[in-house]
Amino acid sequence: MDWQALVLSLRLAAATTAILLAVAVPLAALLVLGRGRWLAMVDALTTLPLVLPPTVLGFFLLVLLGPRTAFGRGIAALLGHPLAFSFDGLVVGSVIYSLPFAVQPLVAGFAAVDPALVDAARLLGAGSMRLVTSLLVPLARRSLVTAAVLSFLHTVGEFGVVLMLGGDIPGSTRTLSIVLYDQVEDFNYAAADRTAAVLLGICVVLLAAIYMSGQMRGAARGGRGA
Amino acid sequence: MLEIELEARRGGFAFQVGCRLAAEWTVVFGPSGSGKSTLLRLLAGLDRDRPGATTSGRVVFDGEVLTDTGRGLWVRPGVRRSALVTQQPALFPHLSVIANVGFGLRHLDRTVRAERVAEMLELVGATELASRHPRQLSGGQAQRIALARALAPAPKLLLLDEPFSALDGAASDALLDGLQSWLRQNRVQAVMATHDVSDALAIGAEALLLRQGRMAALGPAREVLEPERNRLVERLESH
Numbered sequence: 001m002d003w004q005a006l007v008l009s010l011r012l013a014a015a016t017t018a019i020l021l022a023v024a025v026p027l028a029a030l031l032v033l034g035r036g037r038w039l040a041m042v043d044a045l046t047t048l049p050l051v052l053p054p055t056v057l058g059f060f061l062l063v064l065l066g067p068r069t070a071f072g073r074g075i076a077a078l079l080g081h082p083l084a085f086s087f088d089g090l091v092v093g094s095v096i097y098s099l100p101f102a103v104q105p106l107v108a109g110f111a112a113v114d115p116a117l118v119d120a121a122r123l124l125g126a127g128s129m130r131l132v133t134s135l136l137v138p139l140a141r142r143s144l145v146t147a148a149v150l151s152f153l154h155t156v157g158e159f160g161v162v163l164m165l166g167g168d169i170p171g172s173t174r175t176l177s178i179v180l181y182d183q184v185e186d187f188n189y190a191a192a193d194r195t196a197a198v199l200l201g202i203c204v205v206l207l208a209a210i211y212m213s214g215q216m217r218g219a220a221r222g223g224r225g226a
Numbered sequence: 227m228l229e230i231e232l233e234a235r236r237g238g239f240a241f242q243v244g245c246r247l248a249a250e251w252t253v254v255f256g257p258s259g260s261g262k263s264t265l266l267r268l269l270a271g272l273d274r275d276r277p278g279a280t281t282s283g284r285v286v287f288d289g290e291v292l293t294d295t296g297r298g299l300w301v302r303p304g305v306r307r308s309a310l311v312t313q314q315p316a317l318f319p320h321l322s323v324i325a326n327v328g329f330g331l332r333h334l335d336r337t338v339r340a341e342r343v344a345e346m347l348e349l350v351g352a353t354e355l356a357s358r359h360p361r362q363l364s365g366g367q368a369q370r371i372a373l374a375r376a377l378a379p380a381p382k383l384l385l386l387d388e389p390f391s392a393l394d395g396a397a398s399d400a401l402l403d404g405l406q407s408w409l410r411q412n413r414v415q416a417v418m419a420t421h422d423v424s425d426a427l428a429i430g431a432e433a434l435l436l437r438q439g440r441m442a443a444l445g446p447a448r449e450v451l452e453p454e455r456n457r458l459v460e461r462l463e464s465h
Contacts, residue, residue, distance in 0.1 A: 035275045035277075114316065116316040117316050117318060117319075119272055119310075119316070120316040120318070120372075120375075121318070122272070122303045123270060123272075123303045123304055123308075123309060123310055124329050124330030124375070124376075125304035125305065125330050125332075126304065126329075130332075135318065139319070139320060
C-alpha cells in the first residue's frame with residue numbers, strides 16, 4: 001500500500017473541499033437569489049466541468065498555468081515555482097473540476113428554502129450576507145454536508161486532471177488514482193486490487209454516512225411529529 | 227401620509243392604483259384577486275424584479291420617497307421603516323420565538339434587545355411562548371409571533387395582509403384592540419388588507435376598495451363599504 005499517495009490524496013481532497021465550500025456557498029446563493037440573464041452564463045460555466053472530459057480540462061489548465069502564458073509566468077514569479085506539476089496546481093485543478101459537485105447540491109438546497117422566509121428576512125433588514133449565513137446555510141445544512149462529501153470523494157477519485165496537470169511525482173502529485181494506474185500498467189494486479197479496495201472503501205463509507213444521517217434526521221422528524 | 231401612484235403587471239393581471247392615504251388606519255378591501263396583496267408587497271418594497279413582472283410608479287411616505295421608478299429609485303425592504311405581516315407567518319423554523327422576534331434588532335445592545343423582545347411578546351399576548359420553536363406553535367400563535375417580530379424594529383408604516391386569519395373572532399378582536407392603541411401611541415400608520423367586511427367595519431377609519439386591480443373607491447369605511455354591509459345584513463336576515 002502506498003501510504004504516501006493515500007495521505008496526499010486525502011490532503012488534496014481536504015484542501016479542495018475547504019476552498020470549494022468557501023467559493024460554492026456565495027456562488028450558489030448568487031445563482032438562487034440573483035436576477036439577470038448573465039446568471040445563465042455563470043450557471044453554464046459552473047456546470048461545464050461536469051460535461052468536459054477531465055483530460056481536456058487538465059490540458060487547458062496545464063497550458064494556462066505553464067510558462068506558455070503570461071498568467072502562468074506571473075503565477076510562477078509570484079509563488080517562486082510554476083503551478084503545473086505541483087501540489088498547489090493540483091488543488092487549483094481539483095477546485096475547478098469538482099466545482100459543480102459543490103455548487104449543484106447547494107443550489108438545490110438554497111432554492112428549496114421557502115421564498116416567504118427570504119422575504120421576511122429582507123423585510124427585517126437582512127442584507128445578502130446575513131441572508132446566506134443566518135437563513136440559507138442553516139436551513140440547507142444537509143445540502144452543505146452533501147456538497148462537502150461529494151467534493152471530497154470526487155477529488156479522491158480524480159484521475160484525468162491530476163495526470164495531465166500534475167504528472168506522477170511521488171510525494172507531490174502522485175495520488176492514489178495515479179498509483180492504481182501505475183500498478184495496472186505494471187500488471188501488478190494484487191497491489192491494484194488493494195488500492196482500488198481502499199478507494200472504494202472511502203467512497204462507500206462516506207456516502208453511507210450521508211445517507212444514514214439523512215435517515216436519522218428523517219426518523220427524528222417523524223418521531224417529533226408523532 | 228402615504229402617497230401612492232403605482233402600475234404593475236403580473237402575467238395577465240394588470241394593477242393600477244393612485245391615491246393618498248392619510249388616516250391612521252386604512253382598510254384595503256376587495257375580493258380575492260383584486261390586488262390587495264400586490265399593493266401591500268409593492269409598498270413594502272418587495273417584488274421589484276420578479277420574473278415576468280413589471281412595476282412602475284412612485285411611493286412617498288411622510289415626505290420620504292420610497293419608490294420612484296422614473297428615477298430608478300427603489301428603497302430596499304428593511305430600510306423603508308415599514309413592516310409587512312402576511313397570512314403566512316413565515317417564522318424562521320430553525321430559530322426560537324425569542325430569536326425570531328429579535329431578528330430585526332441585531333443593531334441593538336443585547337439587554338435592550340431582550341427588553342424589546344419581551345415588550346413585543348407581551349403586546350401580542352405570547353410571553354409564555356418565548357422559548358418555543360415555530361414547529362411547537364399553533365397557527366394563531368405563529369401569527370401573533372409574526373406580528374411581534376414585525377413590530378420589534380419600530381416601523382412607522384405597518385402593512386397587514388389578512389394577518390389574523392388563524393385567530394378566532396374574540397382573540398382577533400382583542401389583539402386588534404391592543405394593536406390599535408399601541409400604534410396610536412407610537413404614531414405608526416397602518417394599512418390592512420382584508421376581504422372580511424365585518425373586520426373592515428369594526429376597524430372603521432378609511433377604506434380603499436379595490437376591484438380587478440383598480441381603485442373603485444376611497445373614503446370613510448362606513449360609506450365605502452355601505453353596499454357590502456347591506457349585502458351582509460340581507461344575507462344574515464335571510465337565514
